[in-house]
Amino acid sequence: xxxxxxxxxxxxxxxxxxxxxxxxxxxxxxxxxxxxxxxxxxxxxxxxxxxxxxxxxxxxxxxxxxxxxxxxxxxxxxxxxxxxxxxxxxxxxxxxxxxxxxxxxxxxxxxxxxxxxxxxxxxxxxxxxxxxxxxxxxxxxxxxxxxxxxxxxxxxxxxxxxxxxxxxxxxxx
Amino acid sequence: xxxxxxxxxxxxxxxxxxxxxxxxxxxxxxxxxxxxxxxxxxxxxxxxxxxxxxxxxxxxxxxxxxxxxxxxxxxxxxxxxxxxxxxxxxxxxxxxxxxxxxxxxxxxxxxxxxxxxxxxxxxxxxxxxxxxxxxxxxxxxxxxxxxxxxxxxxxxxxxxxxxxxxxxxxxxxxxxxxxxxxxxxxxxxxxxxxxxxxxxxxxxxxxxxxxxxxxxxxxxxxxxxxxxxxxxxxxxxxxxxxxxxxxxxxxxxxxxxxxxxxxxxxxxxxxxxxxxxxxxxxxxxxxxxxxxxxxxxxxxxxxx
Numbered sequence: 001x002x003x004x005x006x007x008x009x010x011x012x013x014x015x016x017x018x019x020x021x022x023x024x025x026x027x028x029x030x031x032x033x034x035x036x037x038x039x040x041x042x043x044x045x046x047x048x049x050x051x052x053x054x055x056x057x058x059x060x061x062x063x064x065x066x067x068x069x070x071x072x073x074x075x076x077x078x079x080x081x082x083x084x085x086x087x088x089x090x091x092x093x094x095x096x097x098x099x100x101x102x103x104x105x106x107x108x109x110x111x112x113x114x115x116x117x118x119x120x121x122x123x124x125x126x127x128x129x130x131x132x133x134x135x136x137x138x139x140x141x142x143x144x145x146x147x148x149x150x151x152x153x154x155x156x157x158x159x160x161x162x163x164x165x166x167x168x169x170x171x172x173x
Numbered sequence: 174x175x176x177x178x179x180x181x182x183x184x185x186x187x188x189x190x191x192x193x194x195x196x197x198x199x200x201x202x203x204x205x206x207x208x209x210x211x212x213x214x215x216x217x218x219x220x221x222x223x224x225x226x227x228x229x230x231x232x233x234x235x236x237x238x239x240x241x242x243x244x245x246x247x248x249x250x251x252x253x254x255x256x257x258x259x260x261x262x263x264x265x266x267x268x269x270x271x272x273x274x275x276x277x278x279x280x281x282x283x284x285x286x287x288x289x290x291x292x293x294x295x296x297x298x299x300x301x302x303x304x305x306x307x308x309x310x311x312x313x314x315x316x317x318x319x320x321x322x323x324x325x326x327x328x329x330x331x332x333x334x335x336x337x338x339x340x341x342x343x344x345x346x347x348x349x350x351x352x353x354x355x356x357x358x359x360x361x362x363x364x365x366x367x368x369x370x371x372x373x374x375x376x377x378x379x380x381x382x383x384x385x386x387x388x389x390x391x392x393x394x395x396x397x398x399x400x401x402x403x404x405x406x407x408x409x410x411x412x413x414x415x416x417x418x419x420x421x422x423x424x425x426x427x428x429x430x431x432x433x434x435x436x437x438x439x440x441x442x443x444x445x446x447x448x449x450x451x452x453x454x455x456x457x458x459x460x461x462x463x464x465x466x467x468x469x470x471x472x473x474x475x476x477x
Contacts, residue, residue: 055253082252087192089244090252121252122243124289128255 010169028150031104035143037071038103038113039136046132049125056090056121057082074101090121108145112138179207179302186212186272186300191244194220197234210331212298216242223331242293249274260362262287271301271367271375299331301364303375307333308340312350314473315458321345321354321404323429323455327441328462333469334432335408337462339365339375341430342406346378353380354428357402359392360385365408390414397422406430416450423455437461438474451476 041063048054048062057079064076077097085093094117098105105113112135119131183206187198190212197220198212211223220234249268250257260266265275275297278290315324324341326334342365343349346356358381360366366373366383373383382400384392389407393415396402405422407415410433419429435441438459442451450456459474 049255053256055251055256057251057253085252086189086195086244086248090247121247121250121254123254124258124261125255 015165016168027104028146028153031106032143032146032150034070034103035105035109035139035146037067037069038074038109039139039143041067041071041075042116042132042136042139046129046136049128049132053125070102070104074098074103077101091117094120106142109139109142112142182270182302183207183209183300185270186298189245189248189268189272189274189298190214190220191241193235194237194241197231198222200233201231209300211300213295214242214245214298215295216293239293242296245274245296245298246276246293258289261289265362267363267367269367269369269374271364273299273301273362273364275299301367301375302336303339304333304336305340305343305376307337308344309350311337311460311471311473312341312344315341315460316351317457319352321351321428322457323423324431324458324460325410325441325450325456326430326432326460326462327435327437328432328464329436330434332462332464334462335364337460337471338406338408338430338432339377342381342404343376343378345404345430346381354403355401356381356404356406356430357393357396357400358383359389359396359405359407361387361389361392362408365406388412388414390418393418393422397425397427402427404428404430408432409434410450411446413446416446419450419455420453423453429455431456 044063044066045059048059054062060075060079060082064072064079066072067075074097077100078093081088081093081097095114098110098113098117103109103113116131116135119128123131180203184199187195189195190198194214201209201222205222205224208224209222210225213221213223213228214237216237216239218237220231220237221228222231246254249266254261257266261276264277265273267273275295276290276293277295277297278293280287281289281291315322326337328334342356342358345351345354347353356378358365358377360368360383363385365375366377366381366385367375368383368385373381377383382396382402384396387395389410390412391414393405393407396405405419405427406429407419408431410416410419410431419431423429433441433447435444435447438461441447441459454477457476459476461472461474463470463472
């Protein structure tokens, strides 16, 4: 009976760090996917603005329906707050939606999206398309960096988690 | 239009303003609200309103800032400047409800054309209002032997051409005081019908088809080809293409209802743009609108 309890304890001790390692690796794996989805949504915006001159409120509402997860949440947040345009400028609405959506953006990607918010609603079609193109290329670069980081650290995070769990179990039991 | 409707229209236009300016505009005396024709915003100055008695400052309104002007544009275009770009390049654009915003600033030129405006310095929000009955004094003078005669309405800017034209369209389309006719409206700036999601926000009649958002010249020809109109209407004829389209339409047996900027017939005759239209007797009636202390007066002249 005692050995059974010790075995269960060892398993629990090993599982904790392992889960942390797998979560960290999962987050690394999720980041390039989100960046790609975000870039695809911006490409959709470019197409709508180029060919249909779609107003931003309709564009946000459409993207909130077609995009899933945090990217969909970003556009849903914008679409909802457009009701209050005038009480707050577009740039603030964008920034707030960006903060609330769980996009897990870091340095380069975050900066690109924040800069895009300063252009939305204030520039003509040509300026808007140039800003969207610029943001997309920044997101593509951020995605490449995220993939490289995933390759470099993803496996390591998992192995570290497993090893740390195993060591802890050996040391304490 | 009742005083209540008139005030509601004013408040609709005032809703385009940033919070502090909007608050001051809403505090304006209710009777005055019904008479406001324009809200005027100039960077660094106090907001004013244009009333029949002149331009007066709005009490307790803070000085207008550049950020206020940018926010008005953002609200008016629903943060979609790209959708109003062509209109803004021509110095004005029309917003939901048919209100017209005149815009002034530093022009950005590209290929000899004004591409956009930066550093917006002034905005003039013209409150759009319907005046049912405005056309009553002139309608029966526009007919001859049971046929509507092609008519040109003239006045200086802000004289009430659009209001009169809109009521003429409504009455002719509904057959109110005359035989009912199918009317095609080329509403380039969206001021006549104020279309929203395919429906007119102003009463323009039961038998009216509206083509908006494209140049008048093109819209007139598209209406002529596709909608079999008996009457074609267009506000503010300002381009040679508009005149050419009107000539084509007139030669197809369609009656025309149009407006143009001019003080009177002599002033109109001096403008090269209208020479061909007048020489070819495209228009047979001229309505001269004048503003007096008692209100607007209409003088109908027979051109041929």
